[in-house]
Amino acid sequence: MGAVNPVAGDETEAEDVVWLRLDVAVAAAARREAARLARRVGMAPARVAEIELAATEAATNLQKHARDGALALRVITLRDRAALELLSVDSGPGMADVGSALTDGVSGSGTLGVGMGAIARFADVFDVHSLPGRGTALLARFWSGDAPGPFPGADEPEVAGLTRPISGEEVCGDTWAARTEHGPDGAPTVTVMMCDGLGHGPMAALAGERARAAFRTGSHRSPQDVVRTLHTELRGSRGAAITVARADFSRGTVEHCGVGNISAFVVSGDKRGTLLSLPGIVGHQLPALRSFRTALDPGAVLVLHSDGLSDRWSPAGLPGLFTRRPAVVAAQLLGQAGVRRDDAGIVVARADRR
Incomplete structure (x- = not known):
């Protein structure tokens, strides 16, 4: 990373x-x-x-x-x-x-x-x-080292996630990955993947690892292309629910493609917009893929999480949270909406605050 x-x-x-x-x-x-x-x-x-x-x-x-x-x-x-x-x-x-x-x-x-x-x-x-x-x-x-950040004068990444295994397991079937690119004006475009390997334990974690490796080495074109690539890589595994979203903070848009029960939202102020997902299992039963495009207002936050978190939370019920760093947003949502009877995973992205 x-x-x-x-x-x-x-x-x-x-x-x-x-x-x-x-x-x-x-x-x-x-x-x-x-x-x-x-x-x-x-x-x-x-x-x-x-x-x-x-x-x-x-x-x-x-x-x-x-x-x-x-x-x-x-x-x-x-x-x-x-x-x-x-x-x-x-x-x-x-x-x-x-x-x-x-x-x-x-x-x-x-x-x-x-x-x-x-x-x-x-x-x-x-x-x-x-x-x-x-x-x-x-x-x-x-x-580590003497400089207080990734390198002197640099802004830290404005994308972070957190995973937690179900009680009794050492490994988690939920995982995430992101790639941030910067245009000539310095504005970031963040491509984010949230993956929920089916079931729990080592086999679910293996599906997640394969998805993460494929995302890491992929060409990162449209979210639809990324999901199709992940489908190929996950054949023979348990399969997974996956959403890929590409947030262009300079143009104010997010393009996304999801299969399975990953919850995805754009949070702007006290409002939360839901990003649609299609039924299916990546690696097993892939539907006819579609990408959707949604507006991304200045200051908006992109949130993707597995069904290890309830999707009943609302920004209005979490005052001040979505102005904090993504790692804090992820941790607080996991604490407030997480359920212990399932693996849990969440990833949060926002434009940097320069």
Whole structure:
């Protein structure tokens, strides 16, 4: 997940995620796993120590404040740079004043109140969204090397996703991938794929891996062409539900082609437009494919997710969420709409905020 040019583009795709559920040992587990991943990408010892502290603080915050929640730890890469990413998701009680919670010395539990402030100071990228009474999603990203991002002066990618396996499984049948290309004016065009391998476990995950590999090496013409290519690559597998969407943020359009039960939406303000999908199974029963084109207003956000998330959420019920970074949008939607009886996957894209 290459230099920026209109041919290759920036590749991003689903990463292996270490999920840590809220329990009495979550702080120790978070510290250990964060250190392991940071060392794996060559972080300096001093940076590893900061990451260990941030992960411990995030886990301790869950223990002190959350009714239920989890931490997700993963390594992401972009343009030959790697970062450790920490996401915290909980189901409440949420924060009425996020700004105060970030101020050292302010605490809702009688402690010193340095947790969130310390995480924000140590992280190269920090973002948080909270719904009072319902839950909080927090992002902390720590880039390797000396520069605080993929390379000095660069904007970070405005596409991110998150997957979570069904309870009892180690691997997830849901996966995603994206390619971002920039035109002469710098405006991005993002082609996004969301894939839900049929069933659960290793065979579903294998279908997802094959789809992701085919997307990575494909020519990325129209979404319809990409789906047809994926159909060929998935023959002999369990098959999958797949939607591919190409969002041109300079022209204000999104073209998409979907087969199966992937939910896809364009969110603009408090409104949500649904992108249609056709019945069928990619790799087995492909219908006569059609591409659809939808308007993409300035500031709009593209959301694709599997049926591991309920599609009953609404932007109006998630105030302020769709102005946050895509990783926070993905985490909060997974926390608020995810169902534990199924694999879950979501990918979110938006134009950068320069």
